[in-house]
Amino acid sequence: MKIGSIEIWPPLVLAPMSGVTNRTMRALYRPFGLGLTVTEFVSSNALKYGSRRTMEMIDQHGLEKPVSTQLWGDDPSTMALAARVVRECGADIVDINFGCPAPKVTKTNGGSACLRDPARCEEIMCAVVAAVDVPVTMKMRLGWSEDALVYVDVARRAQRAGVQAVTLHARTAKQFYRGSADWEHIARLKDAIDIPVIxxxxxxxxxxAMRRMRESGVDAIMLGRATLGNPWLISQIADLMAGREARPLPSPAQRLRFAIV
Structure with missing residues (x-):
């Protein structure tokens, strides 16, 4: 898979996870077979006001490549400013978060709350694309609720805005992580747009994972919570993607040695 001119191989992406995918974790997990890692999501407002902690989170110099930095916010101009900042700090790709369902984010109309206003999503995407010289991607959910599934509309707006790839988590915002992800929607999205779908x-x-990828026709898959404590899942999927037999999971002793390191 290519995102703009950036080759992603294997087509296996580590999801941005707040408080989890910091520099250390990404450095530990990358050798297991990831094609792309994404930072913890960061607030565009925090970057606007120069938060020291946030600036430390986005410094990607000297780290794994390629790396994507994910931003959240609801103001197009602030998101554009933040995109320029993360680009200067080494981001190869800028990712826009329209997927986080956490109340601390949605109460300020960020994350998945943006999906309640697809036109606003388009304004944000256009502003970010215009602000940087690297590919812009976007991650979203199906919609705010089951009766407001806007993912195809927002993805088409993304393509029109110049976004280079779209990631879809196949739940609504109101589901949080309850129930099951509905991959039929992901297959539907793949048929609806021409840019890569993750x-x-x-x-x-x-x-x-390989069956989901094959049946939906997606260009790549993104792993999140399932890798916590189990980075060997990444290696197994990477093996299958390369046409090899998936290596066996490590013994408890091997897992313990990794945890100690």
Whole structure:
């Protein structure tokens, strides 16, 4: 898969996870077979006001490449400013978050709350694309609720705005992580747009992940919670993507040695 001119191989992406995908974790997990890692999501407002902690989170110099930095916010001009800042700090790709369902984010109309206003999403995407000289991607959910599934509309707006790839987590914002991710929606999105689609949701087994990828036709898959404490899942999927047999999971002793390191 290519995002703009950036080759992603294997087409296996580590999801941005707040408080989790920091520099250390990404450095530990990358050798297991990831094609792309994404930072913890960061607030565009925090970057606007020069938050020291946030600036430390986005410094990507000397780290794994390629790396994507994810931003959230609801103001196009602030998001554009933040995109320029993360680009200066080494981001190869700028990712826009329209997927986080956490109340601390949605109460300020950020994350998945943006999906309640697709036109606003388009304004944000246009502003960010115009602000940087690297590919811009976007991650979203199906919509705010089951009766407001806007993912196809927002993805088409993304393509029109110049976004280079879209990741879909196949739940609504109101679901949080309840129920099951509905991959039929991901397959539908793949048929609806011409830019790469990355599928996300409930990929906790290597063979299941490959089946989801094959059946939906997505260009890549994104792994999140299933890798916590189990980075070997990444290696198993990478093996299958390369046409090899998936390596066996490590013994408890091997897991312990990794945890100690």
């Amino acid at each position: 599928g996300n949701g409930d990929l906790d087994d290597a063979h299941l």
